[in-house]
Amino acid sequence: xxxxxxxxxxxxxxxxxxxxxxxxxxxxxxxxxxxxxxxxxxxxxxxxxxxxxxxxxxxxxxxxxxxxxxxxxxxxxxxxxxxxxxxxxxxxxxxxxxxxxxxxxxxxxxxxxxxxxx
Numbered sequence: 001x002x003x004x005x006x007x008x009x010x011x012x013x014x015x016x017x018x019x020x021x022x023x024x025x026x027x028x029x030x031x032x033x034x035x036x037x038x039x040x041x042x043x044x045x046x047x048x049x050x051x052x053x054x055x056x057x058x059x060x061x062x063x064x065x066x067x068x069x070x071x072x073x074x075x076x077x078x079x080x081x082x083x084x085x086x087x088x089x090x091x092x093x094x095x096x097x098x099x100x101x102x103x104x105x106x107x108x109x110x111x112x113x114x115x116x117x118x
Contacts, residue, residue, distance in 0.1 A: 059114075059117060063114070066109055066115070070106065073102055074102075076098065077095070080098075
């Protein structure tokens, strides 16, 4: 027996079920005419204000990227804290170097004004 036969069967079964459910939805679902009111997004009863294609400042994206960067970097502190007993003084020196590099990057970002919204 081919070892990939169960994978092939699973793939065929998944595609078949997907097609059957899509066909049932198409034939049983409402077939009403589309209009502009039905096509508008509904958000908690609040009427739509403005357009969805607003332009955001580059500062917004830069702040978001920096937040993710520093947030991911600080996750390593949890890993270090978990293995603190096994690392000994080598771990203390390594985390000190890591924090100095992280702090230097943060100070650089602050001095460049990347977090200012003006």
